[in-house]
Amino acid sequence: MTALPRPDFRARIDRALRQAPVVALLGARQVGKSTLARTVADGRRGDVAFFDLEDPRDLAQLADPMLALADRRGLVVLDEVQRRPELFPALRVLADRRPVRCRFLVLGSAAPSLLQQASESLAGRIAFVELPPFTLAEVGESARARRWLRGGFPRAFLARSDAASLAWRRDFIRTFLERDLPQLGSTVPAATMRRFWEMLAHIHGGVLNSSALGRAFGIADTTVRRYLETLAATFMVRLLRPFHANIAKRQVRAPKVYLTDSGLLHALLDIGSQRQLDGHPAVGASWEGFLLETVVRQLGARDEQCYFWATHAGAELDLLVVDGRRRLGFEFKRTSTPAVTPSMRAALTDLSLERLDVVHAGPTSFPLADRIRAVAAADLLTTVAPGDRTR
Numbered sequence: 001m002t003a004l005p006r007p008d009f010r011a012r013i014d015r016a017l018r019q020a021p022v023v024a025l026l027g028a029r030q031v032g033k034s035t036l037a038r039t040v041a042d043g044r045r046g047d048v049a050f051f052d053l054e055d056p057r058d059l060a061q062l063a064d065p066m067l068a069l070a071d072r073r074g075l076v077v078l079d080e081v082q083r084r085p086e087l088f089p090a091l092r093v094l095a096d097r098r099p100v101r102c103r104f105l106v107l108g109s110a111a112p113s114l115l116q117q118a119s120e121s122l123a124g125r126i127a128f129v130e131l132p133p134f135t136l137a138e139v140g141e142s143a144r145a146r147r148w149l150r151g152g153f154p155r156a157f158l159a160r161s162d163a164a165s166l167a168w169r170r171d172f173i174r175t176f177l178e179r180d181l182p183q184l185g186s187t188v189p190a191a192t193m194r195r196f197w198e199m200l201a202h203i204h205g206g207v208l209n210s211s212a213l214g215r216a217f218g219i220a221d222t223t224v225r226r227y228l229e230t231l232a233a234t235f236m237v238r239l240l241r242p243f244h245a246n247i248a249k250r251q252v253r254a255p256k257v258y259l260t261d262s263g264l265l266h267a268l269l270d271i272g273s274q275r276q277l278d279g280h281p282a283v284g285a286s287w288e289g290f291l292l293e294t295v296v297r298q299l300g301a302r303d304e305q306c307y308f309w310a311t312h313a314g315a316e317l318d319l320l321v322v323d324g325r326r327r328l329g330f331e332f333k334r335t336s337t338p339a340v341t342p343s344m345r346a347a348l349t350d351l352s353l354e355r356l357d358v359v360h361a362g363p364t365s366f367p368l369a370d371r372i373r374a375v376a377a378a379d380l381l382t383t384v385a386p387g388d389r390t391r
Helices: 007-019 033-042 056-061 065-069 087-095 112-121 141-150 162-183 190-202 210-217 221-233 262-268 274-278 283-299 342-350 377-383
Strands: 022-026 048-052 074-079 102-108 126-130 237-242 256-259 306-310 316-323 326-333 355-360 366-369 372-376
Touching: 007 022, 007 033, 007 102, 007 126, 022 033, 033 048, 033 074, 033 102, 048 056, 065 087, 087 102, 087 112, 141 162, 141 262, 141 274, 141 283, 141 377, 162 190, 162 262, 190 210, 190 221, 190 256, 190 262, 210 221, 221 237, 256 262, 256 283, 262 283, 274 283, 283 316, 283 326, 283 377, 316 342, 326 342, 342 355, 355 377, 372 377
Parallel strands: 022 102, 022 126, 048 074, 074 102, 237 306, 326 355, 355 372
Antiparallel strands: 237 256, 306 316, 316 326, 366 372
């Protein structure tokens, strides 16, 4: 199994290390943070020190962080830093030294306590880089079907077969629930969270009805939100917020729920092959979520720039990306014959869209109407061009 080099994310980390004394590389467990950190370290001059905070020997060295880190030079990498949030005050002191003697690359699985502690202790001193699973741009259009089926976690995507990939994803889900979530502070029993996660997989791409979900699961609305926040904070779930335009129409105000990795979605739905996926009732929602994530990553859009829009009269837009005054709209249709609909025209007008792209399953891209174009999924990486990037 050969890992992908991920040069774009390596370049982001290098830029961040030049600008800030502390850089946090955040992402889900097993997404490749440690591998990428070693690649970054291999390309740097000077000393490099690695501390794995899941290793008792490294934890022992950091019992007195000032003693262990004060004389370091070059780059210090702290892996699984969420296990020792008390390190952040020491990092603040070390980051404030002038001249800067050492830079810190901290890797974490984005527990809420980690983000809060980092923001409070290192405000103005820390830069954040999020590492997602392999993106379609990284694996290439020729691997689109495999990326959709298996997801983007390195070991799942690069497995020797679909069966081996599914086995890894099942093991990942079990380990994540039984070990990783408790280490991140979750007190929800693993079996309970698994049932909740599976329920989310069945409503993937739908508008969240927390009351109905709570009734079906036998829990309160507040508990539903707490479970969702836990999965969102660990990059397992995307809550796509509703956009509220200043129009005289009743608009949907609940978020949409997507599982961020299509491979984990399929594992939770017990889908192990392309044939099973093609015949599954969730194939359309899975395809929409996969390409929605692809567009978001291709644009480089931040979470706070991404919305969906819907009215109670039936008009809707799958994805709205807002960058200042620019508004780009996207619809995802698993059809080979996309057409302009009244809903699209309403979105174009009511949201003042610069452009609306209808991403479809056909072989070619072509104009549909003024400011509306049909974009073949096969052309997505070249059609959503660098000039469209939001950052």
